[in-house]
Amino acid sequence: ELEKLVGKYSNSDIVTEFESLSNLQPVREIELSNLTLFPLFNENYYQGKNMQILKDSIQTNGITIPLFVYQYENKNYIVNGVKRFLVAKNQNMKTLPCIDVQGSIEDVIIYVTNNMLVNKDNGLVQGYAFKVLMDKFQMSEKEIQRLTALSHGQVANLLRLLKLTSAVKEYIIEGKLSTAKARLLITFSSKDQIKIAKKMFNLSVRECENLVRKIRLGDYLVPEEEYFTYKREGDQIVVRCSDDSLLTSIENFLKELEK
Template identity: 30%
Template sequence: MADKVQRQRGLGRGLSALMADVNDRPDANPATPRQPDYMVPIEQVVANPDQPRRRFDSDLLDDLAASIKEKGVIQPLIVRRKGDGYEIVAGERRWRASQKAGLHQIPVIVRDLNDTEVLEVAIIENIQRADLNPVEEAAGYIQLMQKFGHTQEKLAEALGKSRSHIANTMRLMQLPEIVQNFVTEGKLSAGHARSLITAKDPVTLAKKVISGDLSVRDTEKLVRKASEAGADRRAVTSKAGQKTAEKSADTRALEDDLSANLGMKVSVDHKDGAENGAITISYDSLDQLDEICRVLTTGT
C-alpha cells in the first residue's frame, strides 16, 4: 500500500529538485563548474549496482580520459555515503574515465538520497546524455512514468523536451526487440524506426531498409506499399458477399496516440458508422498491468 501511494504522488523531493542535482553534466555549463564538497580517494568510490545503463562506449571513455588527464575532472560527481565510502549517483562515466586517466582523487558532491531517488536520478541523467540512443531514451521515459508516476507533460517540462518528442520516442518500444537492436546498434535511425511502427512485419522491412540503405522517406513508402499489399490480401469475400474493411486512418492514429501515452500496445476495434467498439491493451509484465490499473483508477 505504501509503495502504491508513493507511486501515485511521486517522490517527496519532486522531479525539479532531483533535476537540480542531475544538472552537473560536463556539457551543462563548463565555464562555471560546480564546487565539490570533497576531494576523495578514487578507490573509496563505487558504482551504483542498480545503474540502469550498462553500456559505456570505450572510444568515448578514452577521449574523456585524455581530457581528464589534461584538465582534470571539471564537474564533480554526485555521490551518497555508502559504508566507509561513497556510491555514485550521477557521473559514472567520469569515474571510469578518471580510473583510465590514473587519477588518485576525484571531486564529489555528497547528497542524502534514498534508493528510489538514486534510481530516478540515474535514469534522468542517462536520458540527458547526448550519446544516449533513442531506444535507451524511450526505456528511460517509460521507467520514469511506470516507477515514479510521472506524466509525459511533467517529463517534458522538467527535461526541456516537447511532449510530442517524448511520446514519439516512447512509441519505439512497440517495435520487436530485433528492430530495437538495429536502432541501438546504429543501423536504423529513430526516424526509420518510427516509420516501421505501424508495419505488419517490421522486422522484414527493417532488414530491407538496412540492406538497401533507404532514406526515411523511402522507408515510409516501403511501409505504405506493404500495408496496401496486405490490405488487398486480407480483403476476402464473406459469406454475405461483403469484404472485410481495414481500419481507418483515424482509428490507426488513435491507436498510436493511446499506445504512446501508455507505453504499451493498444488496439481499437471500431466499425465506421457504429457507436460501439472495443479497446484492447496488451501488457508484457505485471508492472505494466499495475500501471494500467493505476491509470484507470486515478485518471492520470
Template identity: 30%
Template sequence: MSDKKFERRGLGRGLSALMADVNMAPAGEEAAPRRAEMRVPVEQIAPNPDQPRRDFTPDSLNELAASIREKGVIQPLIVRKHPSKDDFYEIVAGERRWRAAQMAQLHELPVIVREFSDTEVLEVAIIENIQRADLNPVEEAMGYRQLMERFGHTQERLAEALSKSRSHIANLMRLLQLPPEVLTWLREGLLTAGHARALITSVDPVALAREVIEKGLSVRETEALAKKVPGGAKGNVRTNNRSTEKDADTRALEGDLSANLGMNVNIDHKGEDGGTLTISYRDLDQLDKLCQLLSGGN
C-alpha cells in the same frame, strides 16, 4: 517537480550547471564555494538502478577505457551518498566512465558528492544522457517521456531547456507507439529513426520492418510501402470518397496528441460536419492509463 524548482535548478543551462562547473549565483550575489572533488575506491561506487541508459556499446567503452588508461578520468563523476550502504556512493552522472575505468583497471575515481533526492537523481541522469547526444532514438524518446510523466515538463519547456526543437521531441516520442519488436530493431541500429517514423502509419509495422531490413530499403521506399493498405488502395482513404489528404495542421496535431498520450491518435476532420478522433491503445495497461486521463485521475 514544481516550476519553481525547475527554474532554480537551471535545467536550461545544461550539464555544466548541473555539475557545478559554472557560477550559478545570480548577478550581484556572492557565489557559493564549489564543492571540491575527492577520490573514492572504485569498489565503493555503485551504479544507479534507475539509470535510463540500458545499452553500453562495447566498442565505445573500449575506446573510452583506452583513453582513460592514457590520460585518466578527466571529468569527475557526480555521485551522492548511497541510500542504504555506509561509505558507499551511488552514481548520479558518469556510469559510462565508471564502467570504462574498471576496464582500464583504475582503483580510484575522482567524484563530486552532491545531495540529491531519488527524484532529482533520475532527472539529472536523464538530462545528462540526453545532452551526451549518443543515445539511440528509443532511449532518447523514453528519456523525454520520463521527464514529462514524472516531472511534469512540457514539450515546449523541454525543447527550450535542451536546445531541441519541439517537433524533434514530438516525433521521437511518437516512435514509442511502435511494437516492441520494431523498437528492438531500432535500438540495435537495424532501422533508422526515419524508417521508424514511416512505420507508425503502417497497417502491419512488424512485417514491414522485416521487409525493410531484409531488402535494405531506403526511408523513401519505406514511406511509399507504409501508405499501401490491403487491396492495393492507398492509405488515409475515407469511405465517402472525399479528398483524403490531411493538412499540415491536422498532421501536427495528431503528432502532438500521440506524443503526449504515448498512443496513436488519428483525426478525421470533415469540416462543418465535425469529425472523429481515434485513439489506439496497445494493451490493457495503456487502456487503463487512457481511462485515468479521461476521468481526471492521477
C-alpha cells in the same frame, strides 16, 4: 533551485547550471564496487561499438573527467559518466574519481533527463528513462513533457521504441538506425522490423518514410530472407537467428542440455 529552471530555460542551460554548481565540490576516489548506475540508466543500451574511442582513451590515459555521484537510498548513484563507468568496469579498474552532487532527488532527475537530450543519447536510453520515471517515480507523461520540453508525440514515440525487437534495438545502439527511422518500425512484426530496418541503413529519414508508406499501401513487398542459419566452425556451432521467439527457444533448449 534547479526545478524552477524547467519551462524557463533550455535543456542545455539546465545542465550547465547543475554542472557549474557541482564542479565546485572536491573530487574523491570511490571504489568501483561501491558505485551503481542511477535507476534511469540501463547499461545494455550503451554497449555499442561506438564506445571504442572512449575505451582506447581510457586504456591510454585513465579516467580524466570525474563522474558525478549522488547519494540516495544509501548508495552512490552515478548520474553522469555512465560510459566511463562501464568501460572502467570492463577494464577492471579499482577506483574512479568522483564528485558528489548536491540537491534533491527532483533536481537530479531533471538534470539526468535533460542531459540525455543535450548529449543526444539514443532513443532507447531516453525511452527507458521515461519508463522508469513513470514506473518508479510515478510521473505521468504530461509531467515528463514538462520536464523535458518534449511534445506528447515525442515522449510517446520514445517509450514505444522499447517494444522493438532486440535485433532492431541493437541497430539503434550501434548507431546504424536513428530514432527517427526506428519509430517507423514499431507497428510491424518482429521479422518485418528486421528486414525493413536493414533496408533503411543507407536511406534518409524522408526516404524511409516513403518506403514504409509504400509497404503499407502494398506497393512494395518486403523480400523474404533466411532468418535462421547455423554452421559448424571447428568445435563451435554458430547460430544466426532474427526471430526473437525462436532464438529464445534455442537458448532454453541449450540450457536444458547443460543440466
